[in-house]
Amino acid sequence: MLDLRQLRYFVVVAEEEHVGRAAERLLISQSPLSRQIAQLEKNLGLTLFERSQQRIRLTADGRVFLSEAKALLRHADRLENLGRRLGRGEEGGLCIGYTVDAMHTGVLPRALRELHDERPGIHVALYN
Structure with a gap:
């Protein structure tokens, strides 16, 4: 999963094209971030990034995966917001x-208007 x-x-990491800058933005250390990305690639059986000394760049598969990952994360955020609204009684039936x-x-x-x-x-x- x-x-x-x-x-x-x-x-x-894909947006920054640099693990160090991405780690700063995420407020975590670079080493655990690199491990998490490597673990994701391992779990998927997919190379998401081409790595060099100065730069990290998405592979063609990585670009496709990025687009879908962003869509999934947007949906997850909407689902979380819906859950909160339901919990507060602001949404529902x-x-x-x-x-x-x-x-x-x-x-x-x-009463219905109110x-x-x-x-x-x-x-x-x-x-x-």
Whole structure:
């Protein structure tokens, strides 16, 4: 299974094209970062970078993998944000059963407007 932390490290190294600068940006040491990238390559059975004394550069496969890794990380961030909104009650669903009188007296429409104003991410289903 892919390790999101390793993917984040990979993206930063790819963007910086330098392990030292990437380590500084990630606030970690260069050696553990290099080990994490090597472990990712080993787990994938794929060489992501061409390495030289002064530079590290993505391979053709690395460029393809980078594009997909960025997309996956964006989705993971959206999923995390959704989980937090759900946890705070800002997003989700609500099923409401009602009687006809609730609509005619204006109680339910008023309550639904207030709910929508306070929690626009809540989806409401009405059943009578």
